[in-house]
Amino acid sequence: MKHFTKLAVAAVVAGVTAGAAMAQELYTPNLSYRTGPFAATGIPLMNGQADYMTMLNERDGGIGGAKINFEECETGYSTEKGVECYEKTKGQAIVTQPWSTGITLQVLPKTNVDEIPILASGYGFSPMMDGETFQWAFNTPAGYWDGADMIIQYLESQGSLEGKKIVHLHLDHPFGKEPLPVLEKLAEEKGFELVPIPVGLKEMQNQSAQWLQIRRERPDYVIMWGWGAMNAGAITEAVKTKFPMENFIGVWWAGHDADLKIVGEDGKGYKSISWSFPNAEAPVIADIKKYVVDAGLTKSNPEEMEGVFYNRGIIISAILAEGIRKAQEEYGTAEIDASQLRWGLENIDMTEARIDELGLTGMVPPFKTSCSDHTGKSGGWMLEWDGEKFVKASDHLVPNTEGYADLIASSAAEYAEANQPWPVNENCGG
CATH class of the missing domain: 3.40.50.2300 (Response regulator)
Structure with a gap:
């Protein structure tokens, strides 16, 4: 029937x-x-x-x-x-x-x-x-937590993160703060130090203060949760300060061709996680x-x-x-x-x-x-700028959602509780 x-x-x-x-x-x-x-x-x-x-x-x-x-x-x-x-x-x-x-x-x-x-x-x-x-x-x-997990997975595939320092360069906006719960959890589990560095909306095109801090911190990697003009500003500063581009990775919204074309060959090695590919x-x-x-x-x-x-x-x-x-x-x-x-x-x-x-x-x-x-x-792929365009630099990566399932459940429950009455669909069946 x-x-x-x-x-x-x-x-x-x-x-x-x-x-x-x-x-x-x-x-x-x-x-x-x-x-x-x-x-x-x-x-x-x-x-x-x-x-x-x-x-x-x-x-x-x-x-x-x-x-x-x-x-x-x-x-x-x-x-x-x-x-x-x-x-x-x-x-x-x-x-x-x-x-x-x-x-x-x-x-x-x-x-x-x-x-x-x-x-x-x-x-x-x-x-x-x-x-x-x-x-x-x-x-x-x-989602953003998936992206954060896949970036750390990729970095870990390059070698242990124990004792490493990772900067989270992010737009000082709800978007930029989204991955922090998972990054903090993974930092504790894998033994790396996470250093959040915010970029204000008025600082997007002039990040000299942030990159001065990055030079002082001397991180092993910089993960960028950037958007719009912030990305071009950060990539330009990274080139200017000679930060190794192969250790600079962005979320999917920080993988825009036009931003990398500004620096061309100097941006070679920069990476961005992505769930789409041209x-x-x-x-x-x-x-x-x-x-x-x-x-x-x-x-x-x-x-x-x-x-x-x-x-x-x-x-x-x-x-x-x-x-x-x-x-x-x-x-x-x-x-x-x-x-x-x-x-x-x-x-x-x-x-x-x-x-x-x-x-x-x-x-x-x-x-x-x-x-x-x-x-x-x-999941997605790690893309890499080859000096002219983005190319795939990894096999298909899949987020380990089980690793932060408890965080998903607790955050969802907390949101529902704070926004009562909040109807929940009890008929999903898993």
């Missing part, structure tokens, strides 16, 4: 696709930041996201017969403006994409009441991976060129389209699109609502075969979400 039902659902979706002109559009607003101090990183990400959705609209008539309205609401990365954008768009939205840890933290309790899923791919509040507690929040396919040979790139670029529908350019961030934008929209497809198949309608999309995002199964089928070959590791796991544990 279940098999019959699935076939019937597929038939319904196919029928809706055939009558695509009758289907209402799906509203998936993006809280963008093409202006402000982080615009240089926001623009390629937004362009990648928009181009993927435009490609689906132009090539396939949308998803399941429904066109996608991916309207942007500009925040300038301001938390206040981000909340305004959320309130402005939430009426018809089936998802919200906050695009800032600060904005995510502000709208997180609101979405629990409004019952709109948050899609915060690779950012936001790390315990959101606990789907039982955070029913409406997804940091698919990897593959110019992937079929999806050819389709974007055919249906979007050649049609004059992109805001991007050839150089940007080769970069990590543009391609990461593609992956983020592909994750959202896959969640939409899953929901359409399950509920037998193209015009899904926010609650149905939540189910879809909880049932993504990005196998190697599915990744290839979507034309995303080599661009994202496999991952699988569930009711209780809203991240998917994709």
Whole structure:
């Protein structure tokens, strides 16, 4: 009977696709930041996201017969403006994409009441991976705690960290402080000294004080949790002070091609953990060129389209699109609502075969979400700047989430307790 039902659902979706002109559009607003101090990183990400959705609209008539309205609401990365954008768009939205840890933290309790899923791919509040507690929040396919764990795994593969000193150079913002609980835990377990060095928003382009402290500390490694202009400032200072670039590693938001092109060959050896990778040979790139670029529908350019961030934008929209497809198949309608999309995002199964089928070959590791796991544990690769571009410098790394499972559980419980009444999904079943 279940098999019959699935076939019937597929038939319904196919029928809706055939009558695509009758289907209402799906509203998936993006809280963008093409202006402000982080615009240089926001623009390629937004362009990648928009181009993927435009490609689906132009090539396939949308998803399941429904066109996608991916309207942007500009925040300038301001938390206040981000909340305004959320309130402005939430009426018809089936998802919200906050695009800032600060904005995510502000709208997180609101979405629990409004019952709109948050899609915060690779950012936001790390315990959101606990789907039982955070029913409406997804940091698919990897969270900051996963990133911190994978960086330490990589460093440990280069030799024991016992007695070593690691600087955590970070934006003095909720985003920059996110990995600290896991880094502190790993420092205690593995015997290295962790030295946090914050960078204020007004210091991003002039970090002479921070790098003077780094020279005094003489760390074995610097891990950077940077964003926007902070990254270019730090990389420039590292070159100027002759810090060994092979010992300088950033989170995925500190792996932007444009920042490294400023120093070129001098940046060779710099690394960044990443859950996405630009593959110019992937079929999806050819389709974007055919249906979007050649049609004059992109805001991007050839150089940007080769970069990590543009391609990461593609992956983020592909994750959202896959969640939409899953929901359409399950509920037998193209015009899904926010609650149905939540189910879809909880049932993504990005196998190697599915990744290839979507034309995303080599661009994202496999991952699988569930009711209780809203991240998917994709893992990632260590990327390295070779003087001209980022290349893979490691095999597929997978976070050891069991190592900080107790931290996830306690942090999620603490958040729920502090924000009572906070409904928990007790029907996940693990």
